[in-house]
Amino acid sequence: DMYKIAVIPGDGIGKEVMEATLHVLESSNVDFEYSFADAGDEYAEKTGIPLSEETVNLVKQSQACLFGAAGETAADVIVKLRKELDLYVNLRPVKSYPGTKYLFEGLDFVIVRENTEGLYSGLEEYTQDGATATRVITKAASERICKFAFEYAEKTARSKVTAVHKANVLKKTDGVFKDSFYKVAENFSHIETDDRYVDATAMFFITQPQMFDVVVTTNLYGDILSDEGAGLVGGLGLIPSANIGETNGLFEPVHGSAPDIAGKGLANPSAMILSAVLMLEYLDEYDEARRLENALLKVLDEGKVVTKDLGGESSTMEMAEEVRSKLEAL
Numbered sequence: 001d002m003y004k005i006a007v008i009p010g011d012g013i014g015k016e017v018m019e020a021t022l023h024v025l026e027s028s029n030v031d032f033e034y035s036f037a038d039a040g041d042e043y044a045e046k047t048g049i050p051l052s053e054e055t056v057n058l059v060k061q062s063q064a065c066l067f068g069a070a071g072e073t074a075a076d077v078i079v080k081l082r083k084e085l086d087l088y089v090n091l092r093p094v095k096s097y098p099g100t101k102y103l104f105e106g107l108d109f110v111i112v113r114e115n116t117e118g119l120y121s122g123l124e125e126y127t128q129d130g131a132t133a134t135r136v137i138t139k140a141a142s143e144r145i146c147k148f149a150f151e152y153a154e155k156t157a158r159s160k161v162t163a164v165h166k167a168n169v170l171k172k173t174d175g176v177f178k179d180s181f182y183k184v185a186e187n188f189s190h191i192e193t194d195d196r197y198v199d200a201t202a203m204f205f206i207t208q209p210q211m212f213d214v215v216v217t218t219n220l221y222g223d224i225l226s227d228e229g230a231g232l233v234g235g236l237g238l239i240p241s242a243n244i245g246e247t248n249g250l251f252e253p254v255h256g257s258a259p260d261i262a263g264k265g266l267a268n269p270s271a272m273i274l275s276a277v278l279m280l281e282y283l284d285e286y287d288e289a290r291r292l293e294n295a296l297l298k299v300l301d302e303g304k305v306v307t308k309d310l311g312g313e314s315s316t317m318e319m320a321e322e323v324r325s326k327l328e329a330l
């Protein structure tokens, strides 16, 4: 298969980790046809806007998009792409890789966050006394995110999906979410289900994170728990994310353009490489996703050819070269 991929390197280390990742992907057994586009701060300096309509259309016409990082304009760029492409899923793995600084060994779960409504619906207004935000939870959006979570569990051979909510206090909004979860669960009777309160979940992430497999939740809870999950496995240079819709997916590291280290070859390419792993999963190329992840795992575990943030002395491209040679040997 030949996949059409839009590539937006962006600003700062976004360009460096993208170059590194595309270099590794050259040794993949899957073929990609790339279309490159600029977006972000540098693009805005030249044109006055951080993201053009042509680029939005290019991403729409592609099967998936690899995004590096933008600088100050990141929110505009990503928010616009999420809206235009209706990327309703935000997916973040929490995995502890040998050779890296994690808090628990053997962690391997994913957080599936609803990305379009909830408390981030954009309905905020001042009142006489202060301000009010409206939290919108619809059955349609709740069912679609829960369905995604179950299907993802099925495809990636995971056995349990946990809904996270606070339906004891937010009886109506989180009640709709919880009911939607159990309605969808009926179609996946072979997958174990449970549900937990968000406050208790925040505690269990720290005390017993091994209990989680797939966690599905609403927008704000997912935002907070995702960063808590990142803290469990440590290091911005290691954490990928996926934004997924019905017809498109955008894959990006969680880190930004890191102006403090940009242009020096110091950036850890792992988060971008792992974003490509998520893209391969999205394209249903599971064998290839595991191969790429395992190649990176070997390099991290050996710890010899790694970047400074991982305790090594290698450059971004040296580390990428090492991942590529491991990939070729697998």
Ligand code: NAI
Residues within 6 Å of the ligand: 013, 017, 068, 069, 070, 071, 072, 073, 074, 075, 078, 236, 237, 238, 252, 253, 254, 255, 256, 257, 258, 259, 260, 261, 266, 267, 268, 269, 271, 309
């Ligand atoms: P940042 O993630 O760029 O950097 C935070 C710290 O982590 C820095 O010390 C940086 O050197 C380090 N770091 C990040 N990624 C690394 C990697 N791959 N390897 C080694 N070290 C790494 O976040 P910061 O400093 O808050 O923001 C810098 C710029 O990035 C801002 O303009 C911000 O708006 C933008 N940003 C963009 C995002 C995006 O494009 N999705 C996300 C977050 C921030």
Ligand code: MG
Residues within 6 Å of the ligand: 223, 227
């Ligand atoms: Mg966040």
